[in-house]
Amino acid sequence: MNEMKKLFSHLMSIIYYIYTYNIYQKIRLFCVYIHSQWIRNSFRKCERSSHIGSNVTVLGGNKIEIGNHTGISDNCMIEARSVEVLETKHTQIKIGDRCSIGEYCHITAINRIEIGNNVLTGRFVLISDNDHGTTKLEDLYKSPLVRKLVSKGPVIIHDNVWIGDKVSILSGVEIGEGCIIAANSVVTRDVPAYSVVGGIPAKVLKSNK
Amino acid sequence: MNEMKKLFSHLMSIIYYIYTYNIYQKIRLFCVYIHSQWIRNSFRKCERSSHIGSNVTVLGGNKIEIGNHTGISDNCMIEARSVEVLETKHTQIKIGDRCSIGEYCHITAINRIEIGNNVLTGRFVLISDNDHGTTKLEDLYKSPLVRKLVSKGPVIIHDNVWIGDKVSILSGVEIGEGCIIAANSVVTRDVPAYSVVGGIPAKVLKSNK
Amino acid sequence: MNEMKKLFSHLMSIIYYIYTYNIYQKIRLFCVYIHSQWIRNSFRKCERSSHIGSNVTVLGGNKIEIGNHTGISDNCMIEARSVEVLETKHTQIKIGDRCSIGEYCHITAINRIEIGNNVLTGRFVLISDNDHGTTKLEDLYKSPLVRKLVSKGPVIIHDNVWIGDKVSILSGVEIGEGCIIAANSVVTRDVPAYSVVGGIPAKVLKSNK
Numbered sequence: 293m294n295e296m297k298k299l300f301s302h303l304m305s306i307i308y309y310i311y312t313y314n315i316y317q318k319i320r321l322f323c324v325y326i327h328s329q330w331i332r333n334s335f336r337k338c339e340r341s342s343h344i345g346s347n348v349t350v351l352g353g354n355k356i357e358i359g360n361h362t363g364i365s366d367n368c369m370i371e372a373r374s375v376e377v378l379e380t381k382h383t384q385i386k387i388g389d390r391c392s393i394g395e396y397c398h399i400t401a402i403n404r405i406e407i408g409n410n411v412l413t414g415r416f417v418l419i420s421d422n423d424h425g426t427t428k429l430e431d432l433y434k435s436p437l438v439r440k441l442v443s444k445g446p447v448i449i450h451d452n453v454w455i456g457d458k459v460s461i462l463s464g465v466e467i468g469e470g471c472i473i474a475a476n477s478v479v480t481r482d483v484p485a486y487s488v489v490g491g492i493p494a495k496v497l498k499s500n501k
Numbered sequence: 502m503n504e505m506k507k508l509f510s511h512l513m514s515i516i517y518y519i520y521t522y523n524i525y526q527k528i529r530l531f532c533v534y535i536h537s538q539w540i541r542n543s544f545r546k547c548e549r550s551s552h553i554g555s556n557v558t559v560l561g562g563n564k565i566e567i568g569n570h571t572g573i574s575d576n577c578m579i580e581a582r583s584v585e586v587l588e589t590k591h592t593q594i595k596i597g598d599r600c601s602i603g604e605y606c607h608i609t610a611i612n613r614i615e616i617g618n619n620v621l622t623g624r625f626v627l628i629s630d631n632d633h634g635t636t637k638l639e640d641l642y643k644s645p646l647v648r649k650l651v652s653k654g655p656v657i658i659h660d661n662v663w664i665g666d667k668v669s670i671l672s673g674v675e676i677g678e679g680c681i682i683a684a685n686s687v688v689t690r691d692v693p694a695y696s697v698v699g700g701i702p703a704k705v706l707k708s709n710k
Numbered sequence: 711m712n713e714m715k716k717l718f719s720h721l722m723s724i725i726y727y728i729y730t731y732n733i734y735q736k737i738r739l740f741c742v743y744i745h746s747q748w749i750r751n752s753f754r755k756c757e758r759s760s761h762i763g764s765n766v767t768v769l770g771g772n773k774i775e776i777g778n779h780t781g782i783s784d785n786c787m788i789e790a791r792s793v794e795v796l797e798t799k800h801t802q803i804k805i806g807d808r809c810s811i812g813e814y815c816h817i818t819a820i821n822r823i824e825i826g827n828n829v830l831t832g833r834f835v836l837i838s839d840n841d842h843g844t845t846k847l848e849d850l851y852k853s854p855l856v857r858k859l860v861s862k863g864p865v866i867i868h869d870n871v872w873i874g875d876k877v878s879i880l881s882g883v884e885i886g887e888g889c890i891i892a893a894n895s896v897v898t899r900d901v902p903a904y905s906v907v908g909g910i911p912a913k914v915l916k917s918n919k
Contacts, residue, residue: 301758304747313752313768329513334522340510350522369604392855395787396605396814398624398666410853412842415816416625416834416876418666418684424621429709432679432695435619436663437601454854457816457836458625458667458876458894460684470850475836475878476667476896476910478685478699486850490896491910492685492700500847538722543731549719559731578813605814607833607875625834627875627893633830634872638918641888641904644828645872646810667834667876669893685876687894687908701894701909 324366332358336383345395352384355401359389359409368393371400373422373441393417394457403463404446411449414457414475421447421463450485470500533575541567545592554604561593564610568598568618577602580609582631582650602626603666612672613655620658623666623684630656630672659694679709742784750776754801763813770802773819777807777827786811789818791840791859811835812875821881822864829867832875832893839865839881868903888918 324346332338334353342358345366350356352372364370364387372384384401387393388409395415399405402422425431425439445464449455453467456475467473468485477494486500533555541547543562551567554575559565561581573579573596581593593610596602597618604624608614611631634640634648654673658664662676665684676682677694686703695709742764750756752771760776763784768774770790782788782805790802802819805811806827813833817823820840843849843857863882867873871885874893885891886903895912904918 298758301747304744305751308748308751311748313749313771326513329510330517330520331522333514333517340507353522390853390855396625410855412854414836416667416814418623424663427681427697427707427709429679429695432661432681432709435599435661436621437599437619452850452853454842457878458685458834460666462684470847472845472850474896474910475880476685476876476894478683486847488845492683498845500845500850535722538719539726539729540731542723542726549716562731605834625876627832636890636906636916636918638888638904641870641890641918644808644870645830646808646828667894669875671893685894687892701892 355382355384357383357386359387359391361389362387362391362393364393365395365397365415367396369398369400371398373400373402387411388451401447402441403443405448406446407449408451408453408469410452411455412453413455414459416458417455418460419447419449420461421445423463564591564593566592566595568596568600570598571596571600571602573602574604574606574624576605578607578609580607582609582611596620597660610656611650612652614657615655616658617660617662617678619661620664621662622664623668625667626664627669628656628658629670630654632672773800773802775801775804777805777809779807780805780809780811782811783813783815783833785814787816787818789816791818791820805829806869819865820859821861823866824864825867826869826871826887828870829873830871831873832877834876835873836878837865837867838879839863841881 327346328344331344334350335356335358336354338358339360341360342362344364347367348364349369355372356370385399385405387407390409391407391411394413397413397417399419405419405421422441422443424436426442431439443463447461448466450469452470455473458476459473461479465479465482467483470486471483472488474490477490478492480493483489487496488498490497536555537553540553543559544565544567545563547567548569550569551571553573556576557573558578564581565579594608594614596616599618600616600620603622606622606626608628614628614630631650631652633645635651640648652672656670657675659678661679664682667685668682670688674688674691676692679695680692681697683699686699687701689702692698696705697707699706745764746762749762752768753774753776754772756776757778759778760780762782765785766782767787773790774788803823805825808827809825809829812831815831815835817837823837823839840859840861842854844860849857861881865879866884868887870888873891876894877891879897883897883900885901888904889901890906891897892908895908896910898911901907905914906916908915
C-alpha cells in the first residue's frame with residue numbers, strides 16, 4: 293500500500309511538470325474573467341474594467357452600481373433588498389473606482405450603502421445597513437425571521453479607507469476618508485477621517501487630526 | 502488586445518440576454534434542492550420541508566436531528582463526534598423548526614447541542630460544546646491534536662434567538678429565549694432571556710427583564 | 711405540486727440507499743488526495759505525508775516549506791510575496807510537522823512566518839506579517855492598495871499552540887510554546903509560553919509560568 297502511494301505520488305509529480313499550478317491558475321483566471329464579463333450585466337451599472345469573482349451572489353442587481361477598476365473577490369454576497377417604506381427605485385449600493393472587496397464579504401442594504409474610491413477590505417467583512425427588528429420586547433417575542441428589517445441609516449464609507457479582516461460595519465455609520473479599521477472590529481458609530489479604530493465596539497486608537 | 506477585450510465583453514453581454522443571472526440562480530437552486538433531498542437521508546431525522554445547502558459537511562449524521570422548514574446554508578459543517586465517556590446513542594445535535602443557519606457556520610458537539618425554533622444565525626458562526634483539552638500545564642505540553650476533547654457542558658439555545666455574524670458560542674452555555682447576540686461576540690457564559698449581549702467575552706448590553 | 715415534491719423526495723431517498731453520503735465523502739477525499747499530491751509540487755518543500763485541501767490558493771510557493779503529516783484544509787490561502795528590501799531567496803513561510811491549519815485560513819508573508827510543530831488552528835484565522843502602509847497621515851492620503859507593504863517583524867508561532875476560530879495574528883508577534891489563543895482574538899503583541907490569551911487586543915487570561 294505504502295509503495296503504491298509512493299508510486300502514485302511520483303506520478304502526480306510527473307504530471308505536475310506538464311500541468312503546473314501556474315497553468316491551472318491562468319486557466320482559472322480566464323474562466324473567472326469570462327464569468328465576470330457575463331455577471332456584470334446583472335448590475336444596474338458595472339464597468340467593463342471591474343472584476344466580479346466566481347461564486348458571487350447578487351440580489352437586486354438593478355439597484356447596485358460598481359465603478360471602474362474595482363474588484364469584488366470570490367464568494368462575496370451583495371444584496372439590495374426592497375423594503376416598502378424606502379425609495380428603492382434608486383441605486384441602493386454604490387461602489388466607487390479602484391476598490392478591492394476581499395473574499396467572503398457580505399454587503400447588504402435595505403436603505404443605502406455607499407463605498408467611495410480606493411477602498412480596500414479584508415476577508416469576511418460584513419457591511420450592513422439593517423437589522424432584524426429592534427431590541428424592544430415586542431420584537432424579541434417574535435421569530436427574528438419575521439421581524440421587520442429596520443435601518444438606523446445609510447452606511448457611507450469615504451475614499452482610501454482600509455478595512456481589516458472580519459470587521460463588521462453596522463447601520464447608520466459614516467467612515468471618513470483615509471481611515472484604518474483594525475481586524476475583527478465592530479463599527480457601530482461614525483469614524484472621523486484619518487483615524488485608526490479597533491475593538492468591539494470600535495474605538496479610536498489613533499487620531500491624525 | 503483592448504479591442505478584443507471589448508468585443509469579448511460585448512459577446513458576453515449578448516449571451517447574458519439569453520442566459521441571465523436569474524436563470525442561472527434558478528438552475529442552481531434546483532440543483533441544491535436535489536442535493537438537499539439526497540443529503541437529508543444522512544441525518545437521523547431531517548424533515549422534507551427543511552433545506553440543506555450545497556457543500557455542507559456532515560459528521561455523525563445518525564446523531565443529528567433537524568426539524569421542519571429549517572435551512573442549513575451552503576458551506577456549513579455539522580459534526581457530532583463520539584467520545585467514549587458520553588452516551589452517544591442518543592441525538593447529540595438537535596435543531597428545531599423554522600431555523601436559519603447562515604453560510605460557513607460550524608456546529609460541533611461531543612456532548613449535546615440543542616437549538617430551539619426560529620433561531621437565526623449570521624455567517625461564520627461557531628457553536629461548539631468542546632475544547633481541545635484543558636488549560637492545565639500537563640495538557641499544554643502536548644500537541645493540541647492529541648489532547649482529549651473535553652466539554653464544560655451542553656450548549657442550549659432557546660427559541661427566537663438572533664445570532665450575528667462571526668459569533669463564537671462556547672461549551673456549557675445556555676442562551677435564553679428572544680436574545681440578540683451582537684456580531685463578532687464570544688459567548689462564554691449563560692445569557693438571560695430577552696437580553697442583547699456583545700463583546701469578548703459577551704456582556705449584557707440591554708436587559709429586558 | 712406538493713405530491714410531486716413528495717414523490718421526488720422519495721426518489722432521492724431510494725438513490726441515497728445506493729449512493730450514500732459515506733460513498734460521496736470517500737470519492738471526494740480520494741479526489742482531494744490526488745489534488746494534494748499534485749499541488750504539493752508547487753511548494754519549495756512539502757512532504758508527501760502532508761495534505762493540501764481543495765481550492766487552496768498558493769502565491770510564491772517556491773518560498774514556502776511544509777513539514778511532515780501536516781494538513782492545510784480546504785479554501786486556505788498561503789501567500790509569500792517578494793518585497794525588494796527583504797531577502798526573499800530564502801524560505802518566507804515555514805510550517806512544521808503534524809500541524810493542522812483550519813479551513814478558510816489566510817497566511818500572508820512579505821517578511822517571514824514560522825509555524826512550529828503540532829500547531830492547530832481553527833477556521834477563518836489570519837496570520838499576517840505585513841500591513842498596507844503605516845498609520846501616518848502621508849500614507850492615509852493614499853489608496854491603501856498603492857501604500858507600500860510594511861512589516862513590523864516576522865511572526866513566529868512555537869510548538870503545541872492552539873489557535874481558535876477567527877483569530878487574527880498580526881506582524882512582529884512571537885507566540886510561545888503551548889499557548890491557547892481564544893476564539894475571535896486579535897494578537898498584536900508577544901505571548902509568553904504556556905499562557906491562555908483572548909480579546910481585542912489579546913490579553914493574558916491565564917498564565918502557567
